[in-house]
Amino acid sequence: MSGSFGKVGVLYGGKSAEREVSLMSGAGVHEALCSRGVDAHLFDTGMRTLAELADEKFDRVFIALHGRYGEDGTLQGALELLGIPYTGSGPMASSLAMNKIMTKRIWLEAGLPTPGYAALVGEADLDAAIEKLGVPLIMKPPHEGSTLGIVKAQEVTDVPGAYREAAKFDDVILAEQFITGRELTIAILGAGETARALPLIEIVAPQGNYDYEHKYFSDDTQYLCPAPVSQEVAQHVADISVRAYQALGCEGWGRADVILDEQGRAWLLELNTSPGMTGHSLVPMAAKAVGMSYPDLCMHILADARCKVGHLTTQKS
Ligand SMILES: Nc1ncnc2c1ncn2[C@@H]1O[C@H](COP(=O)(O)OP(=O)(O)O)[C@@H](O)[C@H]1O
Ligand SMILES: [Mg+2]
Known part of the structure; x- marks a missing residue:
């Protein structure tokens, strides 16, 4: 079975906040595929270009990337255009x-x-969110992974600080019932x-x-x-x-x-x-x-x- 996969790229690293984790994921996947006789090659999308990816002529790729430009549908769209079969969800589900x-x-x-929520675009939205969700509530940048920028507001007085912390990571912030x-x-x-x-x-x-x-x-x-x-x-x-x-x-x-x-x-x-x-x-x-x-x-x-x-x-x- 392994031979039938041809030349396989393990896409890892990347440019997101989760690069460090992805480097470990990719190394693990690469080693495992090689142990099964797959012709697998690591490819760091944070260090190399899309043109280089196309030049590798992979028959299929394993996506071991997390977060932006790896898990969010952008890379999946590029792979569709390049016609390279890839693991996991397509562009729409990924994004x-x-x-x-x-x-x-x-x-x-x-x-x-799923817990009740409000989408916040600025501090002017905080009162309505507290009214709707009560406290404690949790603030999240909707795009990040790995718990970066996620802050719990235990009391009403904690809400503005929690919002500002989360807002460092995204323009629109998700306030969610805790x-x-x-x-x-x-x-x-x-x-x-x-x-x-x-x-x-x-x-x-x-x-x-x-x-x-x-x-x-x-x-x-x-x-x-x-x-x-x-x-x-x-x-x-x-x-x-x-x-x-x-x-x-x-x-x-x-x-x-x-x-x-x-x-x-x-x-x-x-x-x-x-x-x-x-x-x-x-x-x-x-x-x-x-x-x-x-x-x-x-x-x-x-x-x-x-x-x-x-x-x-x-x-x-
Ligand atoms: N609504 C919530 N109520 C209680 N805890 C939460 C809630 N949302 C997130 N958490 C805590 O924060 C962690 C990270 O949240 P999650 O939405 O999974 O984001 P990510 O894993 O992308 O950082 C969760 O695993 C959980 O421990
Ligand atoms: Mg999570």
């Missing part, structure tokens, strides 16, 4: 999922549970009707402090897979997450972040269309729980690589 406000609009229209509960994440493979969830993961961070440092560099955070929840809750989270993935038109693979509140209701936070693939990463952890090794997972994702425009899968919400 929708990269924007947390657009994502919530689609989910709400599909009747999926949900107190358990932090879950769930990986999804496939597309359309065949999309399926892997076992649910619970993330238990010290003092619930799930920030950037803890996510990638701390040994204190615990990951429980399968998450210790009832079969019923696990099934419900899998159902809404697969529907959330389908509603955005995602393909290949992805990972939804979910919070389970104290009443046992699950709330969708976001969908990552090109999640981390480092040694600590969550999709490989979920795959392992069903007997799929890291190289198996890479091969599975690579086997699904294709150009998507013109043959989008039927979307069901």
Whole structure:
């Protein structure tokens, strides 16, 4: 099977705030593909141009990039134009999922549970947001990943400061109801009707402090897979997450972040269309729980690589 993929590019690094993580993801994917006999080559999109990418004449590429210019649909559009089959979602689903406000609009229209929100364009919008959402609330730059610029406002008086911090990263800021509960994440493979969830993961961070440092560099955070929840809750989270993935038109693979509140209701936070693939990463952890090794997972994702425009899968919400 490996020979049939031809010359494979592993796109990594890139120019986003998540470059550091992507360098680790790409190195892991490259090593895994090589171990399976794939003719895989690392290609750093942060250091090399699109013209150089075209010159490489890759038969297909594995996208191990996170954030802007890698996960957000721009690169996917370029690969469509170049006619190079690529892993993961197409341009539309990638750009929708990269924007947390657009994502919530689609989910709400599909009747999926996501915390109440307001889109803020300036400090003049803060009073209305507090009125609508109450406190605590959370401010997020809608485009960033990896918890950069995400600030919780515990009290009304914290709201302007939280807004200003988030506003360093984006022009429009997402204010969202804060949900107190358990932090879950769930990986999804496939597309359309065949999309399926892997076992649910619970993330238990010290003092619930799930920030950037803890996510990638701390040994204190615990990951429980399968998450210790009832079969019923696990099934419900899998159902809404697969529907959330389908509603955005995602393909290949992805990972939804979910919070389970104290009443046992699950709330969708976001969908990552090109999640981390480092040694600590969550999709490989979920795959392992069903007997799929890291190289198996890479091969599975690579086997699904294709150009998507013109043959989008039927979307069901
Ligand atoms: N509405 C919310 N209520 C409670 N916690 C939240 C909420 N939104 C985000 N968080 C916390 O912040 C983390 C990062 O938020 P998320 O929307 O997943 O953005 P990203 O992972 O792109 O930085 C979540 O994993 C969760 O711990
Ligand atoms: Mg997240």
